[in-house]
Amino acid sequence: MNQFLQPSVGAPFWIFAIVIIVSAYTAVAAKRLKHSLFALFVCLVAISGIYALLHAWFLVYMHLLLYLSVAGVMFYYYSVFSLKKNEQYHYLLTKNKLVASFISLGFAIICTILIARTAVWRYAERELEGDNMYIISNYLTTEYIYPFMVVTFLIIVSKIIALKLIGDKKS
Amino acid sequence: MFYYITLSVVLFTIGLYGVVTRRNMISILVASILLFSAASINFVTFNNFVVADGHSGELLALIITTLTIVQITTVVTIVLLVIKKNKKDENDSISVIEW
Numbered sequence: 001m002n003q004f005l006q007p008s009v010g011a012p013f014w015i016f017a018i019v020i021i022v023s024a025y026t027a028v029a030a031k032r033l034k035h036s037l038f039a040l041f042v043c044l045v046a047i048s049g050i051y052a053l054l055h056a057w058f059l060v061y062m063h064l065l066l067y068l069s070v071a072g073v074m075f076y077y078y079s080v081f082s083l084k085k086n087e088q089y090h091y092l093l094t095k096n097k098l099v100a101s102f103i104s105l106g107f108a109i110i111c112t113i114l115i116a117r118t119a120v121w122r123y124a125e126r127e128l129e130g131d132n133m134y135i136i137s138n139y140l141t142t143e144y145i146y147p148f149m150v151v152t153f154l155i156i157v158s159k160i161i162a163l164k165l166i167g168d169k170k171s
Numbered sequence: 172m173f174y175y176i177t178l179s180v181v182l183f184t185i186g187l188y189g190v191v192t193r194r195n196m197i198s199i200l201v202a203s204i205l206l207f208s209a210a211s212i213n214f215v216t217f218n219n220f221v222v223a224d225g226h227s228g229e230l231l232a233l234i235i236t237t238l239t240i241v242q243i244t245t246v247v248t249i250v251l252l253v254i255k256k257n258k259k260d261e262n263d264s265i266s267v268i269e270w
Contacts, residue, residue, distance in 0.1 A: 013174065017174070017178050020178065020182060021178075021181055021182070021185070024182055024185045024186070024205050025185055027189070027201050027202075027205065028185055028186070028188060028189030028192075028193070028198070028201065028202050028205070029189075033195070033197060033198070036197075036198060036201055037197075037201070040201050040204065040205075043205070043208075044204075044208065047208050047211075047212065050175070050178070050212060051212075051215060051232075054175070054215050054216060054219045055219065056215050056218075056219070056229050056232070058229065058233070059211075059215065059229055059232055059233055059236070062233055062236065063236060066236060066237070066240050070240065070243055135226055136226055136229055136230065136233075139226055139230060140230070140233075144230050147230075147234055148234075151234055151237045151238065151241075152237075154237075154238070154241050155237060155240060155241055155244075158241045158244045158245055158248075159244060161248070162244050162245070162247070162248035165248055165252060
């Protein structure tokens with residue numbers, strides 16, 4: 001019997017697959033953008049679950065880390081742009097500083113844990129053995145160092161240009 | 172492996188449908204992220220089931236994920252600049268995107 005048809009083995013896969021398909025369709029078909037972005041976030045978290053089923057743990061942590069930061073930025077923009085015109089300079093989070101502090105602190109703790117878990121520098125000098133995260137980290141710092149550096153450079157440049165363009169009053 | 176590939180095909184189809192049908196720039200971005208995610212699932216699946224002791228698929232999926240982040244940054248920047256420009260031209264055009 002196929003293992004995917006057994007509830008004990010295939011159940012996580014089917015749960016993640018249904019969540020991915022439903023949330024992906026919602027992300028594409030939703031009329032309001034906030035619903036679309038929330039559905040996309042759910043879809044990406046479920047895709048991380050599929051990566052976990054495929055034993056790609058490094059990808060799981062990186063996926064969650066990257067998309068958590070994107071979700072944070074999107075939440076910030078949403079909180080800014082969803083306000084009425086007379087409230088534009090009193091952002092949503094500044095109304096309740098305690099809630100804002102808790103959200104920021106929780107986000108920082110999650111990011112710190114994920115970064116510490118995926119720390120590449122810890123594995124750079126060791127031999128190729130062990131779990132998936134260990135091996136991928138070693139590849140990134142040795143054989144795949146150039147693509148890794150190029151992608152890092154692209155991310156940094158795009159972020160700097162984005163901040164410069166948005167912050168520039170003359171643009 | 173068949174089930175993972177089928178899932179990625181379904182995800183790719185939904186993303187393609189979104190890219191073709193939606194006109195809002197951020198909606199097209201959302202749909203294109205689904206396309207990239209489908210490709211990443213394919214890479215990881217083939218890496219897990221076909222290649223013995225290889226990790227190229229996972230590394231490619233990682234690079235695709237980070238390039239998707241670059242794409243998101245670029246498109247969000249463009250959209251914010253458009254909003255900013257419209258805001259200068261008109262008084263109340265911050266609702267150019269229907270949140």
